[in-house]
Amino acid sequence: MIAPVYSAYPERYESMDYRRCGRSGIQLPLLSLGLWHNFGSHKPFEEVKAMACRAFDSGICHFDLANNYGPEYGTAEENFGHLMSSVFKPYRDELFISSKAGWDMWPGPYGNWGSRKYLMASLDQSLKRMNIDYVDIFYSHRYDPATPVEETMQALVDIVRQGKALYVGLSRYPKEQAAKAYKYLAEHDVPCLLYQDRYNIIDRRPQDQGLIDLSYGEGVGFISFSPLQQGLLTGRYLNGIPSDSRMARNTSLKPEVLTPELLEALRRLNDMALRRGQSLAQMSLSWLLSDPRVTSVIIGASSVAQIDDDLKALDNRYFSEEEIFEIDSLFAGKDFGV
Numbered sequence: 001m002i003a004p005v006y007s008a009y010p011e012r013y014e015s016m017d018y019r020r021c022g023r024s025g026i027q028l029p030l031l032s033l034g035l036w037h038n039f040g041s042h043k044p045f046e047e048v049k050a051m052a053c054r055a056f057d058s059g060i061c062h063f064d065l066a067n068n069y070g071p072e073y074g075t076a077e078e079n080f081g082h083l084m085s086s087v088f089k090p091y092r093d094e095l096f097i098s099s100k101a102g103w104d105m106w107p108g109p110y111g112n113w114g115s116r117k118y119l120m121a122s123l124d125q126s127l128k129r130m131n132i133d134y135v136d137i138f139y140s141h142r143y144d145p146a147t148p149v150e151e152t153m154q155a156l157v158d159i160v161r162q163g164k165a166l167y168v169g170l171s172r173y174p175k176e177q178a179a180k181a182y183k184y185l186a187e188h189d190v191p192c193l194l195y196q197d198r199y200n201i202i203d204r205r206p207q208d209q210g211l212i213d214l215s216y217g218e219g220v221g222f223i224s225f226s227p228l229q230q231g232l233l234t235g236r237y238l239n240g241i242p243s244d245s246r247m248a249r250n251t252s253l254k255p256e257v258l259t260p261e262l263l264e265a266l267r268r269l270n271d272m273a274l275r276r277g278q279s280l281a282q283m284s285l286s287w288l289l290s291d292p293r294v295t296s297v298i299i300g301a302s303s304v305a306q307i308d309d310d311l312k313a314l315d316n317r318y319f320s321e322e323e324i325f326e327i328d329s330l331f332a333g334k335d336f337g338v
């Protein structure tokens with residue numbers, strides 16, 4: 001008998017909606033939580049725990065990880081492992097946990113890209129760090145032009161056969177290679193569950209390049225990452241760069257992207273959000289969720305308050321034609337260099 005140190009909120013599934021993931025048995029919460037930033041070794045574990053527990057208490061049962069999330073590669077998975085062995089242990093079957101490999105993780109030729117050797121070894125390491133026996137979904141984190149796509153896909157198939165992942169997914173594949181990979185996986189009885197890409201009001205590449213349509217047509221779910229464009233699509237930068245923000249850290253979000261043109265468009269978007277009775281973050285998430293082809297969006301957060309704010313996006317997911325036109329006139333077909 002496990003003595004629970006945390007007891008999940010009994011009504012956690014009441015306030016969240018769940019959407020079917022492509023043609024599969026899986027439903028995902030409309031909001032999922034990503035551990036790319038703010039969950040690694042630089043963050044006190046109590047804060048990591050508070051954010052993860054608030055998410056789960058709110059019906060967010062999908063946690064998105066990768067081998068190199070931190071910062072300090074691997075430390076987001078290590079912290080998640082601490083969560084699994086403490087607070088989340090009784091809830092493993094209620095959780096949908098992902099990991100990925102495809103970006104740089106360790107030195108040498110076997111710690112990057114899409115070889116069978118890298119994917120197999122990386123997942124073994126991730127499972128150890130996270131204190132779990134299997135992940136619910138394992139992704140090829142990016143397309144590797146130098147490795148035959150068949151090798152990468154066969155590694156995913158075999159990972160499922162070994163029981164180390166229940167489902168597989170792809171992230172950031174070009175359309176043609178995604179189509180080839182979907183076919184390979186389906187022919188080997190391990191259909192791709194999810195395609196993951198950056199998609200938000202500012203960056204519409206997966207829509208413009210037909211990846212959302214392709215995935216939908218093939219029965220593969222679509223999950224958006226960086227739905228708030230790393231914080232640009234929130235109130236965070238409307239009046240300068242806060243010292244505790246991602247942009248102030250100047251790693252994955254550079255201050256140069258905040259041009260006067262982008263700032264002006266964001267301010268107009270913010271005015272519109274206020275007219276709708278939403279924060280800019282909420283409206284940006286609602287915009288994504290108004291498309292039924294989007295299975296879920298993976299939010300990032302640096303505080304419990306941000307998760308609470310983002311959750312309210314679920315309350316108003318309707319956009320009038322005029323509102324869609326206004327958003328498109330500010331952002332569609334424009335390259336803000338993000």
Ligand SMILES: NC(=O)c1ccc[n+]([C@@H]2O[C@H](COP(=O)([O-])OP(=O)(O)OC[C@H]3O[C@@H](n4cnc5c(N)ncnc54)[C@H](OP(=O)(O)O)[C@@H]3O)[C@@H](O)[C@H]2O)c1
Pocket residue numbers: 033034035036037038064065141171172196197224225226227228229230231232234235236244245246247281282298299300301302303305306307309310
């Ligand atoms: N497959 C891939 O290649 C890939 C790549 C990138 C990300 N991802 C996944 O997607 C997840 C989300 O990415 P992301 O962190 O870039 O997502 P995001 O939701 O676009 O940005 C999250 C950041 O926005 C700010 N924020 C969030 N809610 C806010 C609110 N209500 N008010 C004000 N600011 C708010 C916070 O910035 P501050 O930290 O400044 O407070 C937060 O850290 C990652 O954790 C990862 O799981 C996948």
